[in-house]
Amino acid sequence: MSSTPILEMRGINKSFGAVQVLHSVDFRVYAGEVMALVGDNGAGKSTLVKCVAGIYPMDSGEILFEGAPVHIHGPRDASALGIEIVYQDLALCDNLDIVQNMFLGRENLTSVRTLDEGTMERRARQTLAGLSVRTVKSVRQVVSELSGGQRQTTAIAKAVLWNNRVVLLDEPTAALGVAQTDQVLDLVRRLATNGLGVVLISHNMNDVMKVADRITALYLGKVAAEVKTSEITHAQVVELITAGRTGNIGLKPAEAAQSA
Amino acid sequence: MTEPTPTTPTPAPAPVLANTAAAAAPTEAGFSVDAGATNLKEAFLGYVTRIRGGEVGALPAVAGLVLLLVVFSTTTKIFLTRGNLANLPTQAAPTILIGMGLVFVLLLGEIDLSAGTAAGLASAGMAIAVNFHGNLQTQLKGGMFGAYIVVMVLALIVAARERLWPGVIAIVFGGVVLVTHIGSNQVLAILLAVTTGTSIGILTGFLRARVGIPSFVVTLALFLAWQGVLIQFLGAGNSFPTQRFKTINALENTNISPLWSWVVLIVFVGGYGAFTLYTSIRRRAQQLSAQPVSIVVGRFAILALLGAFSVFFLNKNRNPNKGHVIRGLPWVVLLILIVLVAMTLLLSKTTFGRHLYASGGNAEAARRAGIDVPRMRIAAFGISSSLAAIGGVVLASKQGGVPADAGGGNTLLFAVGAAVVGGTSLFGGRGRVRDAVLGGLVITIIPNGLQLHPNVGASYQYVITGGFLLVAAAVDALSRSRRPT
Structure with missing residues (x-):
């Protein structure tokens, strides 16, 4: 494991009006690892993600990409760095097929400026094959015919296709059944195996314990703890989420109480 | 599912995934991605599925x-x-x-x-x-x-x-x-x-x-x-x-003269047939999903028959009265x-x-x-x-002029x-x-x-x-x- 995180956020503060949502949050992701970002509703998970995405400007703090400070002022800056966010609503067009969705807005063109379907189809297949996806029957299936898991797979494959370095997944298994959840978690694991930095935002502790290398727990806008999954139990993570501390891990008792 | 064409990896390079997925790439052989419907039966079943799914x-x-x-x-x-x-x-x-x-x-x-x-x-x-x-x-x-x-x-x-x-x-x-x-x-x-x-x-x-x-x-x-x-x-x-x-x-x-009516038919229907057939054969050769040649040919044949019948029909004089001849497309x-x-x-x-x-x-x-x-x-x-x-x-x-209520109603x-x-x-x-x-x-x-x-x-x-x-x-x-x- 490289010692420099591929993406690091230091001392992020963010307020909406009088409400401070993030209190000097530190967050880092290593290439080849799955970092779970957990926390109760309102803990600031989405806000943090939207700061990385360039949707919200930060009040203070800095973002480092591969150790170098970067400025993210908009979604395009994030994409340019190779940071891709797969939102919960997936943003797929039901009336287009998998290939068309994966290349939407970035289509390959032939020399006469028409759509190069052959190249796109081949690249889509290579990407899916690279992720060992076996759940999709045909890359020419229209999204409206796909199951929830297949849609999630398509959205993740779309994020991988563009040579991204960091992929943030917002509740990828929330709407899925048991078997499909397993498939998507396998896929998440493979993203890390393929060398990407993966951020998994999830409410589901089973998913987190199964697939994450590290866990960052947010408690009311503060980082309660950043721990290795192997060094913590399911119950402890739940305690971190609900109380901000567990045993000697987490916020100081006074701080946790004061935040609440 | 029958899969007569093995989906071997295409020789084209994969620059996008070169650094991330090179190790996983060889698994493509086991990745059952279709090459589209391969025969008439599959194409027909696919069509029925689409209709039942609402794609009428x-x-x-x-x-x-x-x-x-x-x-x-x-x-x-x-x-x-x-x-x-x-x-x-x-x-x-x-x-x-x-x-x-x-x-x-x-x-x-x-x-x-x-x-x-x-x-x-x-x-x-x-x-x-x-x-x-x-x-x-x-x-x-x-x-x-x-x-x-x-x-x-x-x-x-x-x-x-x-x-x-x-x-x-x-x-x-x-x-x-x-x-x-x-x-x-x-x-x-x-x-x-x-x-x-x-x-x-x-x-x-x-x-x-x-x-x-x-x-x-x-x-x-x-x-x-x-x-x-x-x-x-x-x-x-x-x-x-x-x-x-x-x-x-x-x-x-x-109307277009009878001879040119045939030319129009051949250019459009023939062009359609040639284009779809070429696309189908080429895509299949490149192991991309493609429509079966039989379907493409069948659709072209139906269109050609309908077109030929229409042109043949329209090229006959349709003026019931004696005098000048009305014919053509x-x-x-x-x-x-x-x-x-x-x-x-x-x-x-x-x-x-x-x-x-x-x-x-x-x-x-x-x-x-x-x-x-x-x-x-x-x-x-x-x-x-x-x-x-x-x-x-x-x-x-059609109306021989533009009245003040043109395009209304x-x-x-x-x-x-x-x-x-x-x-x-x-x-x-x-x-x-x-x-x-x-x-x-x-x-x-x-x-x-x-x-x-x-x-x-x-x-x-x-x-x-x-x-x-x-x-x-x-x-x-x-x-x-x-x-x-």
Whole structure:
């Protein structure tokens, strides 16, 4: 494991009006690892993600990409760095097929400026094959015919296709059944195996314990703890989420109480 | 699932994944990605699955067409005569052309109620130009000429700001025709009408997309407004004839010679067959998903048979009276074919078309993919009104002039009906240009056939046409609800 995180956020503060949502949050992701970002509703998970995405400007703090400070002022800056966010609503067009969705807005063109379907189809297949996806029957299936898991797979494959370095997944298994959840978690694991930095935002502790290398727990806008999954139990993570501390891990008792 | 073609990895390099997935790439051999349906049975089963899943395509329109043909040819003697059948394409032409434009707007889930009167207004510009030696200024009194130019300039500004360059070129061209009085040339006058349509459409789109007025309200207001402008242009109850202008008149009233009719058939149907067959074979060779050759050949054979039969039929004299001979393919059929092919290619082979489908399917997803959805809306309205203007020109040709109520009445509603009956969804995202052609034929055959029944009143035409539209809309809505989401 490289010692420099591929993406690091230091001392992020963010307020909406009088409400401070993030209190000097530190967050880092290593290439080849799955970092779970957990926390109760309102803990600031989405806000943090939207700061990385360039949707919200930060009040203070800095973002480092591969150790170098970067400025993210908009979604395009994030994409340019190779940071891709797969939102919960997936943003797929039901009336287009998998290939068309994966290349939407970035289509390959032939020399006469028409759509190069052959190249796109081949690249889509290579990407899916690279992720060992076996759940999709045909890359020419229209999204409206796909199951929830297949849609999630398509959205993740779309994020991988563009040579991204960091992929943030917002509740990828929330709407899925048991078997499909397993498939998507396998896929998440493979993203890390393929060398990407993966951020998994999830409410589901089973998913987190199964697939994450590290866990960052947010408690009311503060980082309660950043721990290795192997060094913590399911119950402890739940305690971190609900109380901000567990045993000697987490916020100081006074701080946790004061935040609440 | 049978999989005769092994999906071995293609030799093409994978630069995107070179650093991330190189290790995993060899697993592709075990990755059961299809190469499309490989035989007839699979293709048929796939088709059945799609229909059951709500992807009905052209099926209802074709079924309706066959049903109507059978009913009318068995219950009347005149329906199947040459004179009558040859009328169908010319009767359907304005509806089809306006409907083809509406497909673009419907694909975005929008509606354009003003397409009919905009078509009438655009054709009025043409009629005035040819009747007054290209000088619209003397005819359009009370600042109307100035308003005409202002509309074009505003549309030009919008088109330039939105970087819709084909629109910019069209409007500049139309503006030049307008101010330099060269519209006495009929072709230029027709182009003036089309570019007038472009201007109207771009302004409509601007009001919808940038100002944010719902398209129903914008186009309802413009539907009324253009009607009034048209009366101002022509004078109430007045009509400008176009009959004596050969090119304009030729569109709906003259035919291509029999020999050239065959050439048109061979170029279009042969070209279609060659293109689809080439695509299928090449894609299969490259191990991409492709339609089975048997399906492609079968579809081509059916089209070729229908086309050959129609041309053969139309090449026979259909004038029941002695005297001059009427035969050949009506010119307007060629016009429709050209627009059909051009617009189909635009929708299926370009990024513009892809982004239009995406914007109609999920505007938020399109926006996140970097597509300027409002710009797509403006472009769609621009194309819609341009095609509507062509429809208006054809309508003028058919009626022998432009009356003060041109494009009013049911013109627009029949055109919307044509697109919907043909299979274009009112909910956006689903539809093709050919839908308007199939639907337009259905919408036209109903009154054509019913008028041959002396004991069936005109009232039934409306009821039956309405019924067809209702069935088509129901199929659309039900097929939508059958989808997973």
